[in-house]
Every structure is written in C-alpha cells, then in structure tokens.
Amino acid sequence: MLEYIRRATICLISLVLIMISFSTVVSAQSSRAIAANKGRIGLLTASTTGTYVKIGGDLARILDGESGLRIVPYLSTGSVQNLFDLMSFRNADIALVNSDSLTSFKVRNPDDPRVKKLSYIAKVYASELHLIASRNSDIRAVSDLEGRTVTIGQHGSGAWLTAQLVMGTLGVNANVIEMPDDEALQALKDGKVDANFILTGKPSGMFQRISSDEGLMLIGIPFNEALSGTYREAQFTTDDYPGLVEDKFVPTISVDVILASYGNYPPGSAKFKLLSDFVSELNLHIIELQSPPNHPKWQQFSFSNPIPGWDRSAAAISVFTALTQQEEIAQPSVKDIMMLGFE
Secondary structure: OHHHHHHHHHHHHHHHHHHHHHHHHHHHHHHHHHHHHOOEEEEEOOOOOOHHHHHHHHHHHHHEOOOOEEEEEEOOOOHHHHHHHHOOOOOOOEEEEEHHHHHHHHHHOOOOHHHHHEEEEEEEEEEEEEEEEEOOOOOOOHHHHOOOEEEOOOOOOHHHHHHHHHHHHOOOOOEEEOOOHHHHHHHHHOOOOOEEEEEEOOOOHHHHOOOHHHOEEEOOOOOOHHHOOOOEEEEEEOOOOOOOOOOOEEEEEEEEEEEEEEOOOOOOOHHHHHHHHHHHHHHHOHHHHOOOOOOHHHHHOEOOOOOOOOEEOHHHHHHHHHHHHHHHHHOOOHHHHHHHOOO
C-alpha cells in the first residue's frame, strides 16, 4: 500500500512539473507573440507588381526596427478593394487608395455611415493612366476604342474604376475585360485584345522594358472640365518610355494616391497612438524615403496637400499640431530677444 502511495505521489509531482514547464513555455510563446505584434501596422497595397507594392516595401524597410513599428504589407487587387478591405479587414490599419475610389463610393453610397470614418494621412504620389495599343492598329485616340475589346485591370483595381469613369465621361462604349496587367499586356502583344488601360505611377518598370521593336504605343487621354474635379493633367515623355512615346510627349490624366485610415479612434486609445506613432515616424524618415534606392514617386509625397472630398486623420492632425507648437516654442519672439538685452 505504501509503495502504491509512493508511486502515485511521484506521478503526481511529475505531472505538476510537466504542467509548470508547459505553462512556462506557453507563457514565453505568448510573450513573444505580444512582442512581435507590438507596433504592427497592416498596410494594404496591390498585386505583386506596380507602384503600390514598391511603396509598401519601402515603408516596411525604412520604418521597421528602431522606430518600434512593424509595417506588414498585404497584397490585394488594388485601390477599390483596398477601400472596402480597410473598412472590414481586421488586420488593415492603413491602405494605399486612389482618391477617385472614395469619390465613387460617396456618390454611390451617400448615406453610408462608413464614409464619415474614412480619412487620409497624406498624399503619397500621383498615379498616371496608361492607355496602350498596337502601332499597327487604327487606334489613335480614346474615341477609337468604341466597340473595341479593352482590358481594364482586375476587378477592384484602380484601373478598373478609373478606366470606366474616364470612358463614361468621354462617351466611349468599349467591350471591357477584367484582367491582371501582365496578362493584359501579353494579350495585347498576341493580338487578342485591342488596348490596355493600366493605372500605375510613372515610370513603370514594366513599360520601361518595352522596346520600340515590339510595336506598341501610348495613346493620349484628353483632359476636360468633366474630369477636373477628380483628376489632374499629366503626360508621358520619351524620357519616361522611349519605346512607347514616338513624339515628345503624350497627354494623360493622373489621380492622387493617398494613405488612408478608417475609424474614429479617441485620443488616448491604443489605435490612435499607433496611427500617431506611424505619422511621426513617417515625418522623421521622409527625406530617407525620398532618396535612392526608394521609388522615385516618393518625391511627390506631401503632408500639406489637401485631398478634395477627404477629411484629415485626427491622429495626423494631433501630430502636426504638436510639431507646430514645438516650432513656435523653439523660435524666440522679438520681445524675447529684447528681454535678453545687448552687450
């Protein structure tokens, strides 16, 4: 009987030790998980190619580490999808979004309460609309796309929305096909489609690699009053794309790409602090981001540019208000200098 009790006691002690050890391991793993997620910011970008992805990669590389933040880029189909994912995806804190995506969302859903929760942190750059066709075709203007087969990017991408809005505004009725950009360009080369609408920041590496021997060209997109509320005038030059621009330049339009956030977080909340920290670090590293080897589109980044139809993020406002107050304190007034006297 005593031997049985002794063995049972040993087993019980062993079990307790195992449980303590397991609890310690779980606790350590939990601590590591908390540490790994501290400062994590989910950033919605786009597909595996294009300017969105490169901008996201630059942010992740520059802001990770000593800043205490960890930028985690997520791939998506693009601007329109990013807007909806930002409003519903649990891990999405900020997103790269074209400004016309919000304009379209507001027009179609004027009473949607989510509109008031969308805000912008800053304008990142302008994205240009590329319209490409074969030199052997008779397409020389947007109006020539009437009845033709045209690709407009993937469903939910920036090009998908912008191309349809532009054609609608200009009164062009084309046969549109949703297709990823790389597949669309190959379909154009193979003669399966008549033209491609691709929205990306210039200069795009995909287009820079096209030589004049491939027989493709950029088609001009006219700017008019109907487009002026949402888009800006832009152009492509031979310096941008030697293989696609025959004349000195080709006119087009551009749309602002912004860093967007969602949610009315009160000051002092964890999410408000996270976004404020992100804005502060972005401000501290902007010169580094605007330097090689980062994407040249960073040169267009602006905290001061207002975005029509968008409200500024409260977290961003708080950061800039604090910075402005610091600058005012740092610079003495004339009265302060007078109080010092002269020797």
